[in-house]
Amino acid sequence: MRVGELITAGFLALLSIYLMWKSAELPIGYISGTGPGGGAWPFWLSAIMLVCCGFTAFNWWQGTTPASQSEDPVLDSHGWRSLIFVGGGIIVFVALISIISMYGAIAIFLFYYMWFLGRHGLALSLSMALITPIALFFFFEGAMRITMPSGLPFTDPVFNILYEIIY
Amino acid sequence: MTEVLSLLGDGMLLSLQPLNLMMIMIGVTVGLFIGAMPGLGSVNGVAILLPVTFLVPPGSAIIFLAAIYYGAMYGGAVSSVTLGIPGASTAVATTFDGRPLALKGRASLALVTAALASFIGGTVANILFTLFAPLLASVALSFGPPEVFALMLLAFATFVGLGGDDIPKTIFSICFGLTLGAVGFDQISGAPRLVLFEYNGFLQGIGFLVLAIGVYGIGEMLWTIDQTRGDITSTTPKMTVKGMATDAKEATKRGWKGTAIGSFLGFFVGILPAAGATPGSLMSYGVAKMVSRNPEEFGKGSVDGVAAPEAANNSASTGSMLPMLTLGIPGSPTTAILLGGMVIWGLVPGPRLFVDEQEFVWGLIGSFYISNAAALLINLAFIPVFIWMLRMPFTILAPMIFVLSIVGGYAATRDMFDIWLIVGFGIGAFFLRKFDYPLAPAVLAIVLGPIAEPTLRQSLLLSSGDPAIFFTRPVAGPITIIAIILILLPGLKLIRRKMGAHSKKPAQ
Numbered sequence: 320m321r322v323g324e325l326i327t328a329g330f331l332a333l334l335s336i337y338l339m340w341k342s343a344e345l346p347i348g349y350i351s352g353t354g355p356g357g358g359a360w361p362f363w364l365s366a367i368m369l370v371c372c373g374f375t376a377f378n379w380w381q382g383t384t385p386a387s388q389s390e391d392p393v394l395d396s397h398g399w400r401s402l403i404f405v406g407g408g409i410i411v412f413v414a415l416i417s418i419i420s421m422y423g424a425i426a427i428f429l430f431y432y433m434w435f436l437g438r439h440g441l442a443l444s445l446s447m448a449l450i451t452p453i454a455l456f457f458f459f460e461g462a463m464r465i466t467m468p469s470g471l472p473f474t475d476p477v478f479n480i481l482y483e484i485i486y
Numbered sequence: 487m488t489e490v491l492s493l494l495g496d497g498m499l500l501s502l503q504p505l506n507l508m509m510i511m512i513g514v515t516v517g518l519f520i521g522a523m524p525g526l527g528s529v530n531g532v533a534i535l536l537p538v539t540f541l542v543p544p545g546s547a548i549i550f551l552a553a554i555y556y557g558a559m560y561g562g563a564v565s566s567v568t569l570g571i572p573g574a575s576t577a578v579a580t581t582f583d584g585r586p587l588a589l590k591g592r593a594s595l596a597l598v599t600a601a602l603a604s605f606i607g608g609t610v611a612n613i614l615f616t617l618f619a620p621l622l623a624s625v626a627l628s629f630g631p632p633e634v635f636a637l638m639l640l641a642f643a644t645f646v647g648l649g650g651d652d653i654p655k656t657i658f659s660i661c662f663g664l665t666l667g668a669v670g671f672d673q674i675s676g677a678p679r680l681v682l683f684e685y686n687g688f689l690q691g692i693g694f695l696v697l698a699i700g701v702y703g704i705g706e707m708l709w710t711i712d713q714t715r716g717d718i719t720s721t722t723p724k725m726t727v728k729g730m731a732t733d734a735k736e737a738t739k740r741g742w743k744g745t746a747i748g749s750f751l752g753f754f755v756g757i758l759p760a761a762g763a764t765p766g767s768l769m770s771y772g773v774a775k776m777v778s779r780n781p782e783e784f785g786k787g788s789v790d791g792v793a794a795p796e797a798a799n800n801s802a803s804t805g806s807m808l809p810m811l812t813l814g815i816p817g818s819p820t821t822a823i824l825l826g827g828m829v830i831w832g833l834v835p836g837p838r839l840f841v842d843e844q845e846f847v848w849g850l851i852g853s854f855y856i857s858n859a860a861a862l863l864i865n866l867a868f869i870p871v872f873i874w875m876l877r878m879p880f881t882i883l884a885p886m887i888f889v890l891s892i893v894g895g896y897a898a899t900r901d902m903f904d905i906w907l908i909v910g911f912g913i914g915a916f917f918l919r920k921f922d923y924p925l926a927p928a929v930l931a932i933v934l935g936p937i938a939e940p941t942l943r944q945s946l947l948l949s950s951g952d953p954a955i956f957f958t959r960p961v962a963g964p965i966t967i968i969a970i971i972l973i974l975l976p977g978l979k980l981i982r983r984k985m986g987a988h989s990k991k992p993a994q
Binding site: 324341355358361368375406413421438439451455459463465467468 | 906918922947
């Protein structure tokens with residue numbers, strides 16, 4: 320945790336510098352007659368962020384923050400495994416939306432999570448994976464009239480049937 | 487006074503007509519569910535259902551939309567408590583104590599407190615609205631950019647002075663949220679600004695919901711899985727009528743102060759154009775913590791910490807109707823859509839409305855009272871359904887929350903780029919939380935940033951760049967000074983502590 324806090328502060332300091340640099344693409348000073356330039360607001364905020372990172376590093380050096388006093392790892396093996404399986408699952412879920420539609424991706428993700436990670440029975444996992452996207456379809460597309468991504472054209476026959484029901 | 491009461495009585499009778507009553511019941515129920523869904527708030531519900539209202543007369547239509555607004559304010563607390571994700575920005579502050587209460591197995595108490603505080607906040611605001619509308623509207627109208635910016639500053643200062651978190655990290659979080667709110671286009675010159683890594687997706691800006699869902703949906707769940715090793719044992723609170731009555735007693739006893747603060751402060755902030763329920767609820771939370779005898783309980787499951795923001799957001803939602811109806815200035819995004827609807831129906835919001843369309847105006851005001859009572863009853867009746875969500879095994883609840891976060895995020899923004907941002911913010915929030923960076927200030931800041939920046943720039947333009955404008959104006963001055971004191975408070979405390987330590991040394 321101790322090293323992690325310093326690395327995080329360093330990363331955020333770099334981010335602050337990048338934001339200052341990007342903000343400076345617009346005027347950052349006071350322009351007579353028009354007020355503060357368009358970049359002034361984010362530039363000075365980013366500058367404050369940078370100063371805060373400096374204070375965080377100072378506090379780390381003084382050992383006044385809980386993380387700076389801790390020798391525990393940021394994530395243990397279980398933490399890394401959870402992050403990879405759950406976080407990775409979410410990333411794959413979002414990536415699948417453009418291919419097999421929002422509802423298809425929901426079905427796959429729910430089945431993966433419940434059956435593989437949750438160790439639930441096949442019947443429960445499958446039923447949740449099928450009922451949830453159908454219920455969400457009727458809520459969003461039918462009641463709320465919000466169209467979700469339908470993926471690549473091969474999903475069209477399924478959507479045609481569902482749209483027949485709601486329209 | 488007699489005339490006002492007479493008009494209010496007529497208005498209530500009008501709102502109790504079968505069609506209007508039906509609109510209230512449907513609107514409140516729909517609002518409750520929309521408010522409870524992460525990513526969907528009153529603004530989504532009102533915007534999406536506005537076309538539906540063209541089927542009924544304008545009076546019934548606005549009653550329906552106002553009922554959705556009311557219901558959503560109640561419903562926002564449900565996901566804050568049961569899922570730990572604010573249903574809308576107005577319920578962000580409810581998460582701070584509502585979720586810890588739920589994790590302690592007191593979800594029922596948190597929900598009953600939220601419902602009662604919402605009802606009282608709504609009732610107080612309705613009475614204030616009815617009696618003091620012209621006076622309060624004129625006060626709010628006198629607020630210029632310096633006053634609004636000073637108010638924004640005060641909202642941030644409460645986090646620094648009263649947050650109790652690491653100060654540099656809190657300030658970093660506020661500034662980060664404000665900077666994210668500046669991504670897209672410069673509001674005044676129209677020039678592209680902060681188009682990060684030259685990626686065009688940033689041109690449309692970063693919406694509040696993207697950060698909020700990322701932090702409170704994805705990030706919160708990843709954090710919970712890491713902390714609990716996935717073994718969350720869902721609470722099984724008592725949900726009998728007797729149990730709810732006991733919770734109601736406890737909520738009244740432990741939450742009255744927060745309710746009172748939220749009811750009045752929420753209304754006052756709500757009537758300010760461009761402020762509204764979100765800063766109202768956050769400020770009420772801050773003030774409730776400041777005046778509490780047990781401020782250390784805040785953030786760990788304080789009943790006052792649930793009552794204050796919930797009373798405030800309901801009170802503010804009524805307050806935000808005031809400038810819309812009397813001046814034609816929307817006090818919140820939702821009232822902006824309501825105002826748009828009124829224009830479509832051929833009505834002109836403003837002072838003349840009270841003269842030309844008395845029946846319409848007082849019918850609407852009367853419906854506020856009925857909607858408030860209906861929302862309380864329907865909300866309490868549905869609490870067992872919401873609690874049921876907590877009884878689900880975590881390996882069912884967690885993926886459902888991830889799904890709702892992604893689907894809700896897409897429904898609000900309709901952009902896959904934003905979904906990737908949600909995932910990125912969620913993972914980033916997980917790591918930042920590991921190192922004690924408070925994330926609520928960033929979420930507040932991204933909401934208030936688009937209000938704070940233009941008011942700062944307009945103020946400085948008014949004063950030719952002289953920041954003294956924030957100190958010399960009669961209303962802005964005291965607010966700014968209080969905000970600065972709050973910002974300096976942790977530093978002053980530190981100096982005092984060090985001086986105390988020094989004075990002890992010679993004695994030893």
